Amino acid sequence: MNWVFILFAVVALAFGHLLRVSNRSSLLLGFGTFLAGLIASIALVRVFTERADIVRATGFDGILNHGLERAAMDDAPIIVFSGASYSRNGIDADRLTTLLRARGYPHRVINLSMEAGSLMERREYIELFMERSPKTPDTFFIEIAHETDYKPAFIFGNSKFSNRAINQFDVNATAWTLAGFKDGGCVGLADCIKQIGLLGAHAVLNTMNIGVLSQGEPRSEVDTLKPYEGPTEARDDIPAGERNASLSAGKAREAQDGPNWALSVRQLQREYLSTKGVEKIGYYFPPVVPEDLRTYSASLCEGELSAFTCIVADDPTLLAKLDQPVWQDRTHLLADGAKIYGDWLIEELIASGILGPEEIAP
Amino acid sequence: MIFTEPIFFLFLAFTFSTYWFLRKHRELQLFLLLGASAVFYGWWDARFLALITFVILVSWVTALFAKTRPAGEKTRRLVLTLGIAVCLAVLGIFKYFDFFAESSHAMLSALGFNPGWTAVNILLPVGISFYVFQAISYIVDTARGDLAAEPRISRVALYIAFFPQLVAGPIVRAASFFPQMDRTPKFSRALLASGFKAFLLGFIYKAGLADNLAPFVDPVYNDDLSNWSNSALIGATIAFAAQIYFDFAGYSLMAIGVARWFGFFIPKNFEYPYASSDLADFWRRWHISLSSWLRDYLYIPLGGNRGSNLMTYRNLMATMVLGGLWHGAAWTFVAWGAMHGAGLAVHRYLFGRAGRWIGVAASLIVTQLFVLLTWVPFRADSFDDAMNVWFAFTGLRESGPNMLPAAVWFIPLLLALDAALGRKRLVNLKKTAFGNPLAYWGGLGVLVGLLLAFYPLDAQPFVYFQF
Numbered sequence: 001m002n003w004v005f006i007l008f009a010v011v012a013l014a015f016g017h018l019l020r021v022s023n024r025s026s027l028l029l030g031f032g033t034f035l036a037g038l039i040a041s042i043a044l045v046r047v048f049t050e051r052a053d054i055v056r057a058t059g060f061d062g063i064l065n066h067g068l069e070r071a072a073m074d075d076a077p078i079i080v081f082s083g084a085s086y087s088r089n090g091i092d093a094d095r096l097t098t099l100l101r102a103r104g105y106p107h108r109v110i111n112l113s114m115e116a117g118s119l120m121e122r123r124e125y126i127e128l129f130m131e132r133s134p135k136t137p138d139t140f141f142i143e144i145a146h147e148t149d150y151k152p153a154f155i156f157g158n159s160k161f162s163n164r165a166i167n168q169f170d171v172n173a174t175a176w177t178l179a180g181f182k183d184g185g186c187v188g189l190a191d192c193i194k195q196i197g198l199l200g201a202h203a204v205l206n207t208m209n210i211g212v213l214s215q216g217e218p219r220s221e222v223d224t225l226k227p228y229e230g231p232t233e234a235r236d237d238i239p240a241g242e243r244n245a246s247l248s249a250g251k252a253r254e255a256q257d258g259p260n261w262a263l264s265v266r267q268l269q270r271e272y273l274s275t276k277g278v279e280k281i282g283y284y285f286p287p288v289v290p291e292d293l294r295t296y297s298a299s300l301c302e303g304e305l306s307a308f309t310c311i312v313a314d315d316p317t318l319l320a321k322l323d324q325p326v327w328q329d330r331t332h333l334l335a336d337g338a339k340i341y342g343d344w345l346i347e348e349l350i351a352s353g354i355l356g357p358e359e360i361a362p
Numbered sequence: 363m364i365f366t367e368p369i370f371f372l373f374l375a376f377t378f379s380t381y382w383f384l385r386k387h388r389e390l391q392l393f394l395l396l397g398a399s400a401v402f403y404g405w406w407d408a409r410f411l412a413l414i415t416f417v418i419l420v421s422w423v424t425a426l427f428a429k430t431r432p433a434g435e436k437t438r439r440l441v442l443t444l445g446i447a448v449c450l451a452v453l454g455i456f457k458y459f460d461f462f463a464e465s466s467h468a469m470l471s472a473l474g475f476n477p478g479w480t481a482v483n484i485l486l487p488v489g490i491s492f493y494v495f496q497a498i499s500y501i502v503d504t505a506r507g508d509l510a511a512e513p514r515i516s517r518v519a520l521y522i523a524f525f526p527q528l529v530a531g532p533i534v535r536a537a538s539f540f541p542q543m544d545r546t547p548k549f550s551r552a553l554l555a556s557g558f559k560a561f562l563l564g565f566i567y568k569a570g571l572a573d574n575l576a577p578f579v580d581p582v583y584n585d586d587l588s589n590w591s592n593s594a595l596i597g598a599t600i601a602f603a604a605q606i607y608f609d610f611a612g613y614s615l616m617a618i619g620v621a622r623w624f625g626f627f628i629p630k631n632f633e634y635p636y637a638s639s640d641l642a643d644f645w646r647r648w649h650i651s652l653s654s655w656l657r658d659y660l661y662i663p664l665g666g667n668r669g670s671n672l673m674t675y676r677n678l679m680a681t682m683v684l685g686g687l688w689h690g691a692a693w694t695f696v697a698w699g700a701m702h703g704a705g706l707a708v709h710r711y712l713f714g715r716a717g718r719w720i721g722v723a724a725s726l727i728v729t730q731l732f733v734l735l736t737w738v739p740f741r742a743d744s745f746d747d748a749m750n751v752w753f754a755f756t757g758l759r760e761s762g763p764n765m766l767p768a769a770v771w772f773i774p775l776l777l778a779l780d781a782a783l784g785r786k787r788l789v790n791l792k793k794t795a796f797g798n799p800l801a802y803w804g805g806l807g808v809l810v811g812l813l814l815a816f817y818p819l820d821a822q823p824f825v826y827f828q829f
Contacts, residue, residue: 002769005574008812009776015809016566017783019802020559030803037807045815056819163819208811211819214574 062225083143085115090286104358152180230335255303282309461691489529532651547625561619567612
């Protein structure tokens with residue numbers, strides 16, 4: 001990358017000093033030639049960065065590399081969990097691996113989750129994982145959440161114009177996100193104008209490769225980042241009464257499909273994973289305090305995803321165990337909460353039969 | 363907002379289009395620029411506006427009062443002195459109070475006393491060093507008769523607060539700026555083109571080069587230096603020499619370009635200083651507006667070189683030490699200034715006003731090596747760190763483990779290329795393909811595409827903003 005910079009600096013200095021506008025130039029011809037030059041250099045940079053796998057590095061790349069490292073550790077079959085911050089806080093992959101092995105299952109659990117991970121961003125990182133993983137995962141679990149189904153451009157609420165935000169919106173992701181806006185992903189005219197405007201700006205910045213060489217590094221060289229950090233300090237103080245009321249509120253699951261765009265994305269995702277050799281695909285949603293969020297995911301399990309293993313943390317027994325100060329905030333677990341959830345999740349995985357028979361003698 | 367941020371382009375587009383829409387109304391144009399300058403400066407911190415307004419008022423009142431009094435009158439001299447003193451006091455309080463408080467505290471503590479005062483952590487208003495010097499320039503130029511005192515405070519305000527050069531120069535002389543306010547500029551393609559050329563080169567310098575040099579400098583100088591090898595310390599210093607030049611020269615060029623788009627001509631601030639073959643020449647090429655300000659308002663009033671050699675050396679040292687202090691409230695900057703003062707004195711002693719004992723090439727190497735070594739205390743956080751780096755140059759230091767990428771050794775070539783192209787040493791390209799419209803527009807398109815790829819997403823403030 002440093003040599004690329006030196007080369008660029010030479011070219012830029014030469015152009016900067018030598019370019020001189022002629023009074024004879026016609027504006028229309030000039031604009032056309034300018035555009036041609038711009039497109040040529042954008043294409044050149046794009047080809048170079050894709051061939052050299054240079055990216056504006058983000059935390060998700062670190063999490064990807066961590067996952068790849070884990071996948072290469074041994075010959076064990078892999079279960080991958082792909083989610084957003086619910087999963088980043090809730091899935092302690094190393095602990096789940098230990099628990100599974102203690103129960104006779106050789107699987108290694110990998111957590112491929114990043115906060116604010118939208119459907120599109122997670123789709124990209126799932127594909128990156130699949131391309132680079134030394135072996136095909138045995139099972140893929142994909143998080144289903146109201147927030148990511150109904151906020152296709154979730155990242156705009158966290159970090160507009162960041163590396164992650166710009167990276168996310170290539171042509172394909174932009175088109176899907178627009179479809180998501182059409183399906184209720186933006187609320188009201190003002191919000192839709194703002195979201196579409198931001199989407200357009202990010203798509204343009206992505207297309208123009210902005211900052212990809214100044215911020216870029218080979219993706220494989222990005223430092224690994226542990227997805228699960230096991231937070232121990234709460235961000236919000238949830239009154240015990242509210243927590244109890246929300247966690248004990250049971251609502252019957254009603255079969256429901258997600259919005260069309262999310263349904264389509266999940267369908268295409270299953271097709272992709274299947275063509276790549278992933279035989280088992282499941283869906284899940286970690287525990288949260290707000291009952292309506294649990295109910296949404298549970299309803300997808302009854303409806304759209306009824307044909308798949310679908311593990312939503314709305315079990316009253318589990319929720320009763322979580323009715324204590326084990327929450328970072330209303331939608332994220334602390335380390336103690338993740339332990340409780342992990343114990344429960346292992347039982348659910350085994351009970352679902354998705355892992356197959358035990359392979360290790362207890 | 364800084365010149366390389368998207369918000370600045372929005373601001374500039376609005377201001378530019380409105381300015382030329384008002385082209386038949388000069389006063390309105392100037393008021394627009396004043397308003398835009400207030401918005402630009404207030405964007406940093408609205409509280410800063412009060413202070414700059416105070417400095418504007420002081421300089422305006424001082425010059426007007428002096429105008430009403432005969433030259434040489436005691437009261438006139440007193441008011442002029444007071445006006446300049448107030449401006450310097452503003453600078454002193456906001457920039458140097460904590461420095462002097464901490465330094466005197468440390469000194470007295472070392473002597474066994476227990477002074478009761480501490481630093482108060484005064485917020486440093488951005489650009490204060492520049493606009494105070496411009497205010498002083500206005501007071502002195504009017505007192506000397508180079509310029510008539512301006513009764514309209516709006517014009518004085520615009521001169522001091524003109525947004526292209528407000529926060530990091532170039533320091534523009536009142537005598538050259540005020541006449542431009544009286545002239546109504548004419549919009550022309552040539553004006554746009556010349557402004558664009560300056561802005562584009564400045565943008566390349568700043569966003570393309572300086573910001574991308576930071577990864578060679580900051581990981582070393584911001585870290586525990588014992589972690590780094592001798593070659594890394596040397597390489598980081600070379601990279602810093604390039605970074606500060608491209609950063610500051612880039613800002614100056616962008617300021618010049620932007621000013622030109624409004625019909626104002628600001629003098630150049632850098633003339634390829636790393637091509638200079640003696641130290642005096644270096645200071646005629648580096649931060650020209652500051653060095654000429656110091657020459658005209660400090661060095662010459664002190665006596666310049668009109669007295670004995672010893673007096674000349676004294677004047678050089680005083681000017682450069684204060685010049686170093688201007689850059690920052692830290693002893694490392696004072697040391698940098700003192701080194702240059704000593705270097706200029708030695709240059710004067712050895713070479714007189716003309717002639718050299720050694721050839722141009724050798725002189726260039728010696729000069730640039732000296733300049734490089736003086737950048738060390740300028741960038742280092744402490745004298746300990748500076749000594750560490752200097753020892754690295756001598757090889758008398760235990761080398762640490764970390765190295766910089768080999769590409770760092772090609773950075774001097776960039777400086778050489780810049781100077782060669784800028785001074786037209788490589789080739790005179792008046793009649794080359796680059797003047798051809800298709801080549802120009804096509805080349806510009808390619809350049810913009812590359813600049814976008816190298817654009818720093820985390821916009822780095824200009825290094826000289828801290829001064």
